Amino acid sequence: MRDGGTGSGAAAGAAGAGRARRRSAAAAVAKRAEVRLPPLSPYGGGLDPDGDYDGLEFTNLDLRGEEGPGARFIDCALRGCGLDETVLRRARFVDCVLSGVRGVGTDLSEASLRDVEMVDARLGGTQLHGATLERVLVKGGKIDYLNLRKSRLKDVVFEGCVLSEADFGGAELVRVEFRDCVLRRADLSGVRMKDVDLRTVAELDIARGLDRLAGAVISSAQLLRLAPAFAAQIGVRVEDALD
Template sequence: MVRSGEQARRGQRGSGRQGTVKAVRRAEVRLPELTAWDGGGLEPDGDYDGLEFADLDLAGQEGTGARFMDCALRRCALDEAGLGRARFMDSVLEGVRGVGTDLAEASLRDVEVVDARLGGVQMHGAVLERVVVRGGKIDYLNLRKARLKDVVFEACVLVEPDFAGAVLERVEFRDCVLRGADFGGVRMADVDLREATELGIARGVDALSGAVISPAQLFDLAPALAAQLGIRVL
């Protein structure tokens, strides 16, 4: 487990981030005036445009393949919600909560996820492009074989996230806690881990090629790296 202090992070900020890793193209969502959703439950392959879903219980709803464009989901319960292959574009998910939400093979583009409280979210095979995950806590996030491009995890807590077999390009972990992360078989390019406040890697230390870490993190990762290379330190 790596804990990088504020002094180390300041030193890295001063060393020229742009010269060592390509900057993430952050999502900047600007929602139009929204109409409150007053319909019933979600529908498979439903088409939702310019709507606000606020304080709703969407637990167990089936929205497989649904399309959300210029929408906001605020403080909604998403327990066991079926949103596999759903598409979220230019949208905000704020204060959503739930266990077992199914977002397998979903597509998120220009999306902000703010202060989410989720557990066991299934996002294997999903595609995330220009996504910001800010605040909140997500336990057992399954991103196996997902594709992440221009994604920022900021000031959030990720407990045992599973990135196994995923492709990460221009992904940044800023003031973010990672505990028990699985990076097995991941392909990385310009992945910035330097400002993770806590970095715990359970598997996949050998797959960090393409990532950037701080000197303090390298020191703490040394035992795991040595074990991976078969080096005994006596």
């Protein structure tokens, strides 16, 4: 009876440990942004440095070259706006939706985005270096040459989008998920990762920083595709044996 009790206790302990691991894995899933905007007032003006924008809807506005460093957007929607060379350095976006925005060279360096949804964006050379992104959803669209160097991403989901030559150099990624994305020629130099999920990335192409994947989870198929690069990283030469 004592032996049976010991076995039962061990089994129960193992089951408990398994449940704890599952709970831990569940807790590591990114907290998805869910923005529910109040009724918004239409806005037709430009941007001002340190401007306050609360409960406003920017629709199909040409904001190219506008300067709004330090501006604050709370409960706002930007839909179909042009952001070519728009300066929003150190701006804050809280509970906002950016839908169908487009532009080249948008400056969002050192900006703060919290509870933000970015949908179907078409952007190139966007500067987000030194920025803080928390509970952000980037869904659909295509972003080329995204600069996220030394930024901090926490609870961020990239879903169904194309990221071409994104630069994550020196960034910190915590609970970040890439779902059904294309991640092409990504630079992961100096990145710190914790609970980063890459398993459903459709195209995983890492230009630099392959050794910084500690803290990420990839699929077995991705591992096979990356195996030659991993071997090269540690100096292993792969050759078939001669007959």
